[in-house]
Amino acid sequence: MSMLEEIKNAEQQADELKKQAAADARSTLRQAQEKAHAQAAEVLQEARKRAAETVAAAEAAAKTEAEAAITQKKGEADAVAAKARKNLPQAVDYIMEKVVIAC
Numbered sequence: 001m002s003m004l005e006e007i008k009n010a011e012q013q014a015d016e017l018k019k020q021a022a023a024d025a026r027s028t029l030r031q032a033q034e035k036a037h038a039q040a041a042e043v044l045q046e047a048r049k050r051a052a053e054t055v056a057a058a059e060a061a062a063k064t065e066a067e068a069a070i071t072q073k074k075g076e077a078d079a080v081a082a083k084a085r086k087n088l089p090q091a092v093d094y095i096m097e098k099v100v101i102a103c
Contacts (some may be wrong), residue, residue: 001009
């Protein structure tokens with residue numbers, strides 16, 4: 001084999017190695033992108049799960065606070081109503097007195 005043929009062979013082998021290296025690099029890049037997409041999807045799914053848990057916890061806390069506020073306000077309303085009922089006979093007497101005097 002002549003030196004020229006050896007050089008030509010070496011150049012062809014170098015070209016093939018370059019092509020193979022480029023193909024390997026594309027494959028590695030594609031695999032890395034796929035892995036990154038999969039990891040991003042997992043992170044997104046976990047974030048959604050945590051967000052849903054946080055919302056559920058906040059809703060439960062709000063419900064508990066609302067129930068406590070309702071209970072407190074009901075107690076206050078019952079106390080005001082009881083006081084009003086206690087004063088009802090006096091109020092009726094006062095109104096009757098004013099009506100009788102006015103008539």
